[in-house]
Every structure is written in structure tokens, then in C-alpha cells.
Amino acid sequence: MKKLLFNGFLLSSFAALLVACSDETDAPADGEAQGNTNSSGDAISAIQDRGELILGAGDQLPGFGYVGSDGEFVGFDIEFGKVMAAAILGDAEKIEFRPLSAQERFTALQTGEVDILIRNTTWTLNRDVEIGLNFGPTTFYDGQGMMAPSDSGIESLEDLEGARIGVEQGTTTELNLADQMSKRGIDFETVTFSDQDSLIAAYESGTIDAWTTDQSALVSRMDTLQDPEGHVILNEVMSKEPLGPAVLDGDDQFYEVMYWATNATIQAEEFGITSENVDDFLDTEDPDIARFLGVEENLGEQLGLENDYAYQIIKQVGNYAEIYDRNLGADSPFNLDRGLNALYLDGGLLYSPPFR
Numbered sequence: 001m002k003k004l005l006f007n008g009f010l011l012s013s014f015a016a017l018l019v020a021c022s023d024e025t026d027a028p029a030d031g032e033a034q035g036n037t038n039s040s041g042d043a044i045s046a047i048q049d050r051g052e053l054i055l056g057a058g059d060q061l062p063g064f065g066y067v068g069s070d071g072e073f074v075g076f077d078i079e080f081g082k083v084m085a086a087a088i089l090g091d092a093e094k095i096e097f098r099p100l101s102a103q104e105r106f107t108a109l110q111t112g113e114v115d116i117l118i119r120n121t122t123w124t125l126n127r128d129v130e131i132g133l134n135f136g137p138t139t140f141y142d143g144q145g146m147m148a149p150s151d152s153g154i155e156s157l158e159d160l161e162g163a164r165i166g167v168e169q170g171t172t173t174e175l176n177l178a179d180q181m182s183k184r185g186i187d188f189e190t191v192t193f194s195d196q197d198s199l200i201a202a203y204e205s206g207t208i209d210a211w212t213t214d215q216s217a218l219v220s221r222m223d224t225l226q227d228p229e230g231h232v233i234l235n236e237v238m239s240k241e242p243l244g245p246a247v248l249d250g251d252d253q254f255y256e257v258m259y260w261a262t263n264a265t266i267q268a269e270e271f272g273i274t275s276e277n278v279d280d281f282l283d284t285e286d287p288d289i290a291r292f293l294g295v296e297e298n299l300g301e302q303l304g305l306e307n308d309y310a311y312q313i314i315k316q317v318g319n320y321a322e323i324y325d326r327n328l329g330a331d332s333p334f335n336l337d338r339g340l341n342a343l344y345l346d347g348g349l350l351y352s353p354p355f356r
């Protein structure tokens with residue numbers, strides 16, 4: 001059922017003309033961009049000298065970023081952090097994780113507390129220009145949805161007249177909600193929370209009537225509710241939420257590594273190269289694949305990396321489909337269809353530029 005709901009969203013989100021996200025509340029104070037490694041232009045050397053990538057991540061969102069029962073950080077976003085560590089350090093495990101709330105995440109990047117942010121973060125103009133981020137390829141095309149108890153009689157946004165609706169501070173969510181409700185002439189009350197766990201606690205206790213965030217997060221948190229079957233995700237999709245990794249402006253090399261390392265997972269899926277079969281391709285006669293894996297030419301060196309960086313990504317972490325299936329798709333509790341997150345060859349939006 002969840003799978004169908006989500007798929008419905010993915011299709012409808014593409015068809016709808018939706019509001020752009022702007023969240024000025026995320027803007028940092030003047031001067032916060034001082035002293036970070038990224039903007040100095042040598043983040044790659046700093047990470048290599050340190051021997052570890054510092055990853056700003058989420059820890060409250062199953063499927064994307066959370067702490068598993070063994071105390072390890074796991075999830076789709078976490079694995080894209082591993083992609084970066086494999087590319088830069090040749091070892092996907094050399095990561096120090098910094099769990100960040102939505103509100104903390106941009107300051108952490110700007111002050112140099114983290115090298116890269118991979119935390120279900122939406123690419124918006126405001127974050128790109130005003131906050132000074134450089135977004136990598138979108139790893140998950142999402143959209144904002146709404147959850148309410150099934151027995152509440154709430155079946156559409158129109159049924160939320162007078163409702164108290166929970167959102168998390170420092171997200172795109174609050175403005176999207178205000179815009180959509182004002183367009184529909186619906187009066188409601190926004191109740192903000194500093195983190196997702198406190199929002200969920202308020203929702204479960206009935207202090208708020210409904211809550212809203214990215215559809216993927218609604219699906220993921222539904223399973224953690226006391227009665228997962230007792231809630232519905234409404235059909236309306238309120239925004240476009242392209243989620244992906246981000247670094248600070250000012251370091252072209254780091255940006256390019258983030259860009260091509262992420263795309264390497266997508267290109268590997270297109271080539272049919274997986275963590276299981278990548279060694280079989282090392283003596284390939286296909287020049288595109290030989291170049292991609294660093295068997296021929298020097299694409300890795302052009303990025304300032306080892307020439308086998310793409311091989312290391314695929315061998316140690318996997319291609320996009322493997323990462324998706326493990327965390328969100330068929331091999332996960334969420335069983336989400338790929339939808340817009342399929343390769344362009346399969347009707348989705350994932351399309352890597354050529355590795356040449």
C-alpha cells in the first residue's frame with residue numbers, strides 16, 4: 001500500500017506545477033562562512049591528510065540516515081557519504097559521522113564542522129545562492145506530503161481547516177505548507193519542532209492533528225509509529241524536493257569530486273556494473289567501461305583522485321540500484337518503487353553525463 005501511495009506521488013509530482021522552495025529562515029548569520037575547509041579550495045587534501053571524511057548526516061530518519069541496532073550509522077544518505085570516502089580516501093569506511101538536526105545542518109557546513117552534508121536536503125535557489133551551497137546530483141526526487149490519523153476524517157488538505165500541523169524547524173516544509181494552504185484559503189496553525197522525534201511524539205499524543213514533510217520521510221516514519229496502519233498519507237503533493245549532497249561554494253575540485261563520484265553510481269547502474277561483478281569488467285574490451293573504471297586513460301587523475309576511484313566506489317559501496325534497493329527499495333522494509341528515481345532509460349530522471 002505504501003508502495004502504491006508513494007508511486008502515485010512520484011507520478012503526480014511530475015505533472016503538477018508547484019511552488020518553488022525558499023526558506024530564508026535557514027540563512028546563516030553574517031560571518032559564519034569563515035574558516036571552513038571547503039571554501040579555502042583544498043578540502044580534498046585536508047580530508048586526505050586527516051584520513052577521514054566528516055559527514056553531516058541525519059540520525060532520525062530510517063532509510064536515509066539513522067543509527068542501526070548495532071550503533072552504526074546506516075541509510076541511503078549515509079551510503080552516498082561512503083561513496084565520497086571511497087573516492088577520496090580509497091576506503092568507504094573512513095568517515096566520522098556528525099548527526100545534525102535540520103536547523104544545525106547549514107551552519108555545520110559553513111563553520112567547517114563537516115566537509116559535506118548529505119541529510120535529505122532539498123536543493124533550492126535560496127540555499128544555493130544565499131546560503132552559499134553547491135549541490136551535487138539529485139540522489140532522490142521527493143515531494144512534500146501530509147500525514148494524518150486514519151480515523152480523523154482528514155482525507156485531503158481541505159479537511160485541515162483549523163488544524164494544528166507539525167513541521168520541523170529549518171526545513172523547506174514550513175513555507176511550502178503556508179503557500180499551499182494560502183492558495184487554497186485554508187486557515188491552520190503551524191506548530192514547529194526542533195527535531196523529528198519530538199514532532200512524532202506530539203503527533204502520537206494528539207497534540208497536533210497532522211504533520212508534514214518529504215513524502216519519503218512520511219513513509220519511513222510511518223513504520224516507527226505505535227500503530228503504523230492507523231495513519232494515512234494524503235494524495236496531495238505540496239512541492240518539489242530534489243534531495244542530494246552539498247558542499248560549500250568556493251572549492252571547484254571538491255564540488256567536481258562530489259558531482260562525478262555520485263554520478264559514478266548512476267553510470268555504473270547504466271553499464272550493468274555492480275559490487276559483485278565489477279572485477280569481471282577489469283579486462284573489458286568496451287572502451288567506455290575501461291575509461292570509467294580507470295583501466296584506461298586518466299579520468300581519476302583529472303579529478304585529483306586515484307585513477308581507480310570509480311572502481312573503489314562500486315566495489316566497496318555499489319551502484320545506485322544497489323544503494324537504493326538496500327535502503328529504500330525491494331530489500332528494505334519500505335519497498336519503494338524507483339518512480340522518478342529510475343534511470344532515464346527506464347522512464348526516470350537519473351542521467352549521468354558521459355565519463356570521458
Ligand SMILES: N[C@@H](CCC(=O)N[C@@H](CS)C(=O)NCC(=O)O)C(=O)O
Nearest residue numbers: 058060102121122168171172196213
Ligand atoms: N527536505 C527538506 C526537509 C528535511 C528534513 O529535515 N526533514 C525532517 C522531517 S520531520 C527530517 O528528516 N528530520 C530528521 C531528523 O531530524 O533527523 C529540507 O531540506 O528542508
